[in-house]
Amino acid sequence: MKKTLRRVALGLSLILVSGALAAQVIGKAEDQIRWRQSAYNTMAWSMGRIKANLEGSFSKEQVVQAANTIQAIANSGMGALYQPGTDKGSGHHETSVKSEFFKEQDKVKELAMAYNREANEMAKVAATGDAAAAKIQFGKLGESCKACHDKFRKEEKK
């Protein structure tokens, strides 16, 4: 009886897990590539805004807007946009992801978690309105972007 219950429980949890995964994966390969390119583009815009505020006049409001956008996307679970079969193909343009990305998942996870930490910290620092602290954190956040680009992004075509 206990064994049967355990089997039922295991069966249910497998259904729940696969259900969750099924809900998470949406879009064809080209949609996923386009969505992830869009998300990176939105983060690039936001990084550019923070940089402009650090180099020009500092608006807390704008830095918070940009940092919150980066934080939300960093925490959006966009790993779901790297399904098998999306290592090649076009969204807005040909994907820049290296095939290693799909083979070195532990490294991907490590870099993604480091990025998430820095993005969460950037939003926290932005909320204080401290421009000097924002500058330091912006540097750390940029480094965590670069770490992944260096390892998993192909040279961009000029």
Next chain:
Amino acid sequence: MKKTLRRVALGLSLILVSGALAAQVIGKAEDQIRWRQSAYNTMAWSMGRIKANLEGSFSKEQVVQAANTIQAIANSGMGALYQPGTDKGSGHHETSVKSEFFKEQDKVKELAMAYNREANEMAKVAATGDAAAAKIQFGKLGESCKACHDKFRKEEKK
């Protein structure tokens, strides 16, 4: 003396305002168009995720991720990406904005504020994990997207 002080104060505030505006506007016309298309695409992905969760198995985590992304972009001040000269041109593709958008700023503001309210409410409802309430709010959010598309977006080419 009072008059002089007032003039200095006015001068300073004009500098502050123009400084803030200068910091806010970054990118060439094609960058602004690409960034706003990317932001809309990221919101479309997130809307699709919420829809999939409402129609399939409901994962609170995924709905929160998607709703927070929509909320952050809705509050990102992306109106700055509609500078004069961006009514025509290409980002990822030719812009779909109607020229009316640049002439009816009061209406734009009204629709944008309604959208912001629904996006903020969506994030709030998602955080409760109440699927039925999320479904209702998702409908309202979708209506507020559509109101702006109907008025200011050209028919998309198939």
